[in-house]
Amino acid sequence: MKTISPKIILALFSFVVAFSVSGITYFYSNSVRFSFYAFTISLSTSLVMLFFVNVFIVKKITTLINTVKKFRTQSDDVSLNNEFRSNEMSLLHSEIFAWAEERKNEIERLKKLEVYRKEFLGNVSHELKTPIFNIQGYVLTLLDGGLEDETINRDYLQRAEKSIDRMITIIDDLEAISQLETGELQIEPERFDIVALAKDVIEAQELKATNKGIILTVQNDEKPIFVFADRFRIRQVIVNLIVNSIKYGKQNGETKIRIYDMGDNVSVEVVDNGLGIEDKHLPRLFERFYRVDKSRSREQGGTGLGLAIVKHIIEAHNQTINVMSTVGVGTVFSFTLKKSN
Ligand code: ADP
Numbered sequence: 445m446k447t448i449s450p451k452i453i454l455a456l457f458s459f460v461v462a463f464s465v466s467g468i469t470y471f472y473s474n475s476v477r478f479s480f481y482a483f484t485i486s487l488s489t490s491l492v493m494l495f496f497v498n499v500f501i502v503k504k505i506t507t508l509i510n511t512v513k514k515f516r517t518q519s520d521d522v523s524l525n526n527e528f529r530s531n532e533m534s535l536l537h538s539e540i541f542a543w544a545e546e547r548k549n550e551i552e553r554l555k556k557l558e559v560y561r562k563e564f565l566g567n568v569s570h571e572l573k574t575p576i577f578n579i580q581g582y583v584l585t586l587l588d589g590g591l592e593d594e595t596i597n598r599d600y601l602q603r604a605e606k607s608i609d610r611m612i613t614i615i616d617d618l619e620a621i622s623q624l625e626t627g628e629l630q631i632e633p634e635r636f637d638i639v640a641l642a643k644d645v646i647e648a649q650e651l652k653a654t655n656k657g658i659i660l661t662v663q664n665d666e667k668p669i670f671v672f673a674d675r676f677r678i679r680q681v682i683v684n685l686i687v688n689s690i691k692y693g694k695q696n697g698e699t700k701i702r703i704y705d706m707g708d709n710v711s712v713e714v715v716d717n718g719l720g721i722e723d724k725h726l727p728r729l730f731e732r733f734y735r736v737d738k739s740r741s742r743e744q745g746g747t748g749l750g751l752a753i754v755k756h757i758i759e760a761h762n763q764t765i766n767v768m769s770t771v772g773v774g775t776v777f778s779f780t781l782k783k784s785n
Pocket residue numbers: 688689691692693716718719720721729734735736737741742745746747748749750751752775
């Protein structure tokens with residue numbers, strides 16, 4: 445509903461007062477002339493007051509609205525439209541209300557970020573502590589005479605090197621996550637054959653899989669299927685999913701990559717017959733540092749960041765990733781990509 449401007453209400457009120465005053469004057473004086481003078485004086489006094497109200501109050505309201513608008517739009521170029529001229533009070537109300545709402549949302553967002561930042565820092569230091577303490581332990585033992593002991597010196601150096609590798613993996617994953625989250629890392633899409641890429645990843649991971657007796661295959665690989673995506677990043681997604689299927693797969697198991705042409709999109713599924721994941725873990729699986737079995741993940745060299753990176757990459761492509769799993773039966777990760785003809 446359109447509200448009436450206070451200026452119009454005041455003007456109408458001035459007329460009503462002027463009519464009343466002239467009516468009362470006529471009643472007592474019975475003179476049309478006096479009554480006309482009373483009307484004119486009363487109306488002009490009200491209109492002069494209205495003029496001053498306009499100059500002193502409305503102008504200040506204008507400045508106030510301009511200031512609020514400037515804060516909201518973060519721009520100096522603020523022009524008030526006709527809506528303002530017809531009803532400055534309701535515009536001021538809606539501007540301040542919208543501004544307060546935006547500030548409230550902003551504060552909530554910052555509070556969430558603060559919680560995330562604290563959690564993230566805690567997780568990072570916790571993850572780095574283990575390899576650092578391990579390295580410290582090996583180095584101290586070597587310094588305390590272990591260096592001369594042929595039975596342990598090489599072994600301890602190799603263990604220290606393993607811990608250094610682990611730290612490098614954590615730092616690489618952290619770097620990838622922070623680049624993806626700050627938008628520093630831009631997706632560079634190109635047209636490529638996703639079937640060929642899947643075969644390529646499988647070839648590269650074959651040795652790791654064979655050590656555990658796991659067979660890797662690409663199904664429906666008869667003809668190429670072209671997608672429009674960042675080849676390098678999608679390779680990283682498939683590698684992370686395949687490596688997980690090996691890490692959490694069972695001895696002599698199997699992992700298949702299935703690729704489906706869905707018209708506008710292509711669906712890629714990584715299916716394993718490994719340990720599986722309980723339903724209660726599924727909603728949090730893509731969170732940073734979330735692990736179902738912490739010690740197993742660490743033992744396998746996991747950082748707890750792999751799936752978070754995967755999700756970021758897929759979302760940066762404006763696509764989705766899902767997981768379905770049954771304990772003891774296996775897990776299916778499926779994501780979509782934009783098809784290219
Ligand atoms: P991590 O470095 O620990 O492997 P990820 O983010 O890659 O971290 O995975 C998070 C957790 O999800 C893992 O710790 C593991 O518990 C679970 N997970 C991931 N992939 C699978 C899978 N294919 N089968 C069973 N569990 C899995």
